[in-house]
Amino acid sequence: MHIGSPAMDTRTPGGGMKAVEVPSRRFGKYIVRSRLGQGGQAEVFLAEAVDANGEVLRVALKLMRPGSAEEKFADEADLMGLLSHPNLVGMLEHGVAFNRPYIAMEFLLGGDLGEVMAAHRRSMQPFPAGMGVHVCLEVLKALAYFHRATTKTGTPLDLVHSDVNPANVFFAGDGEVKLGDFGVASSSHVDIGPPQGMAAGKLSYLSPEQTRGERLSPASDLWAVGVMLHELVVGYHPFQRDGASDEQIIASIRNPKLSIPDYVGKPLISILQRALSPDLKTRFRTAGEFAGPLYGYALDTGVLATRAQMREWLGNVLEIVG
Structure with missing residues (x-):
């Protein structure tokens, strides 16, 4: 069972008040808008997708850095999949696109x-x-x-x-x-x-x-x-x-x-x-x-x-x- 991941220095889901603008690009079904944070193992972006109702959904998209331990990244996704509480940051989904594992999390407007x-x-x-x-x-x-x-x-x-x-x-x-x-x-x-x-x-x-x-x-x-x-x-x-x-x-x-x-x-x-x-x-x-x-x-x-x-x-x- 995979649960866990390496230490990171990043402000994962939070409010892009200090977001770094990056050129918009598509990552799977998501369109990346800006960088929210980064660390040695992953970087996190504000991204958008269209939900089943046709509404634009904003997410914090965490992408594993090339060369990082994929098993460790999968561990964190597994753990988040087990957790559900109003006071914990929630995972929307996880997967792989363009050979890079990702975790899509709820985007929290208020920052950290x-x-x-x-x-x-x-x-x-x-x-x-x-x-x-x-x-x-x-x-x-x-x-x-x-x-x-x-x-x-x-x-x-x-x-x-x-x-x-x-x-x-x-x-x-x-x-x-x-x-x-x-x-x-x-x-x-x-x-x-x-x-x-x-x-x-x-x-x-x-x-x-x-x-x-x-x-x-x-x-x-x-x-x-x-x-x-x-x-x-x-x-x-x-x-x-x-x-x-x-x-x-x-x-x-x-x-x-x-x-x-x-x-x-x-x-x-x-x-x-x-x-x-x-x-x-x-x-x-x-x-x-x-x-x-x-x-x-x-x-x-x-x-x-x-x-x-x-x-x-x-x-x-x-x-x-x-």
Whole structure:
């Protein structure tokens, strides 16, 4: 069974706010319009096709680079074929055209969280705390499903995403939040993902056990959500500093010394401290265990965002990003 793919540095399905224009060309039934992202193993394009009703369908088309491992690319397509959840980027189809394997995914107009965070920094506007909490709750919904995913016969996969970070969190035009890019997902029951002992994912979001090449669990993904939550509600990354070397970042991850300002509030500080505990016995073990106190905090403080508020906020953000 093929499930998984090599690490990639690409913003797969998200909103082409920084798309690079390329000459329009046909790829199978798709017409390629612009490049959305690229990595060592694949490149992703905004493409269009005509559906069965004659309507134009926009997709994020992920094409394997020539010379890449075709089996690994097929693994990712197989995994996406097993997954179906409102908070996960969905695959429309996969196949081969002109001897290049491809995965057609839903195109998400709102881009990715990394772009949105950068836009707020450029405009010197703080990221709204309520929206930050909402985004993390939606990612936790995605992970709750992902960690419990099974094969079609019901066998648990025990998946770990391994690369949760803002560049892999996407926004649909209606305000939905979706987690994507399953290229380095690992499983304790299926032979997928990077070799044992090899860390994969974005360095500054790796958990302490990932930096040591140890066996991963859902707690590793929850650590990464904790890092994102810290960025969104505190206003800066807990471990990444300007000019810091990779070795310094790894050292701060393995021995975190959190200093969270009082303006964050004691309930949220407590949640962050547990989410970013280097001790697996102390850290949140499941997405639900993390989401419970975070949802309670949102209710108690009145910051829980509605879908309508998300749509309005995202519309304003897209104007900022331009």
